[in-house]
Amino acid sequence: MGISITTPTAASPVILGADGSPMRRMTVSAQDSAYRAASHEHVSMKGFRPPRGSADSDLLPEKDIIDARTRDMVRNEPIAKSGIGIWLDMAIGTGVTVQPMPDWRALGISKEEADEWASVVKNLVHEHLDSKYIDASGHGTLLDMMRLLFRTKLVQGEFALLPQYLPDRPGAAFGTSFQVVDPDRICNKMDMPDTVDVRSGVRIDEFGGAVAYQVRKAHEADAMFGFNPAQFDWEEIPAVDEYGRPRFILAFERERADQHRGISLLAAAMPKFKVASDYESAELQAALANAIVAAFTESSMDMPTLLELFGGDAQALLQNRAEYQMKMQMGAILPLFPGDKFASHNPARPNTAFPAFMDSLDRRISAGGFELPKNFVLRDFDGGSYVSLKMAFNTACRTVGTARQWLKSHFLDTVYGMIVEEAVGRGRIDAPDFYARRRAWTRCNWIFDGAGWLDPVREAQAAQLRMAIGISTLQDECGDQGKDWEEVLEQRAAEQARMRGLGLDMATIQTSVSVAPQVPVDEGRL
Secondary structure (H helix, E strand, C coil), rough: CCCCCCCCCCCCCCCCCCCEEEECCCCCCCCCCCCHHCCCCCCCCCCCCCCCCCCCHHHHHHHHHHHHHHHHHHHHHHHHHHHHHHHHHHHHCCCCCCEEECCCHHHHHHHHHHHHHHHHHHHHHHHCCHHHHHEEECCCHHHHHHHHHHHHHHHHHHEEEEEECCCCCCCCCCCCEEEEEEEEEEECCHHCCCCCCEEECCEEECCCEEEEEEEECCCCHHHHHHCCCCHCEEEEEECCCCCECCEEEEEECCCCCCCCCCCCCCCCCHHHHHHHHHHHHHHHHHHHHHHHHEEEEEECHHHHHHHHHCCCCCCHHHHHHCCCCCCCCCCCCCCCCCCCCECCCCCCCCCHHHHHHHHHHHHHHHHCCCCCCCCHHHCCCCCCCCHHHHHHHHHHHHHHHHHHHHHHHHHHHHHHHHHHHHHHHCCCCCCCCCCHHHHHHHEEEEECCCCCCCCCHHHHHHHHHHHHHCCEEEEHHHCCCCCCCCHHHHHHHHHHHHHHCCCCCCCHHHCCCCCCCCCCCCECCC
């Protein structure tokens, strides 16, 4: 059986575009877009038309009102205050310890020389960090400054610092200090509108980098205390000097390219915060009203009938009504005012849906606002299994660890580098070719508070195993617990020497320590 091929007698018509090329065939679809997220007809997307703006055009016109509302929430909302507090406790805690780590290979010195130099520098730097002179205002130590800066970063999305050199203060080991600046004071001179090269007080170059900052010399709201010319005076401060040292620091985490100011951590959760606050207040007021009202009386007579009982004297009726008080007593027969009948009050509080609704809101506020598990924001760990709490703990530690690293890069390393530079300049430490090898001389680590343990036995054994198989070191494990490994070893050596001096058998003491029995992970509850 053969196959027949039919050849068309005429070519199919082709529609040409304006440029002469064939137009592409269009397909007809039942929906108006390939992606539902771009649909203009879908019921959930039809009215969803946000503006398409740049990072600065979206943020800068609205930053002032977001900052003001966030500060108000932290002042007045318990959950907001608790969330900021737990962030400070976990990220900052009781402070930091600097661990100088000069790059001895790059410097061409021995490891022993580097360790000796680091020991001297550590004590020298902490002499200044642990004094109030690190703060130009003299309000506190590095710990106080860190808590203030990190709080400001959480609430307003940024913090600002002005490095100062004040060498003549009595009792100060160094002249290097830092003045904390309220970010509200960073604004355009004379409150002028933003321009191409000046955005909310930040002067930028052709690459979008900050080259200078315009800072109001006094907060505008301080006008309530009296006239101050500084409220109408600005200073433009370069970002760095001619040697590359920072002159002004505005630190924030960028969420988009071409962003020049920070956004509050709580901005996305603010509407839910307001709903939760209003709903909770309404429930509390309703519960209070229901608790106050035990019962009430109502009249079964109309006004003309009541007036007849008092001889038509309206004044006598009102006076007797005002003087009558029904006292609630146990097991008593209560006489009622003429025409009254007793009605009990059945309050519909507490609202059974209230806990579930607030729990749902708290979860969203914690995740979308504070970026922490709900257990931490509410400081509530009841009823959780070991596995669930450990997952929440690990999640929080990763989030906090990222924030700590950000703080190191944007603040702590700068502080350490400037103090070491001053110490070298004053001849208090020796660092040959310091400016040529500044990075090698100022390399350091910062030890924060330890994360703590949920189950000390399990986690101590895990640390021992990590070191045994070579994927961790004593420095790493001590650092996770907020300790300096060298200080730990020195202390252990001192204790062992003291024990030997007292004739104690170290082997007997160490082997006499019993290990607590472990509970299976799937059964353990905290």
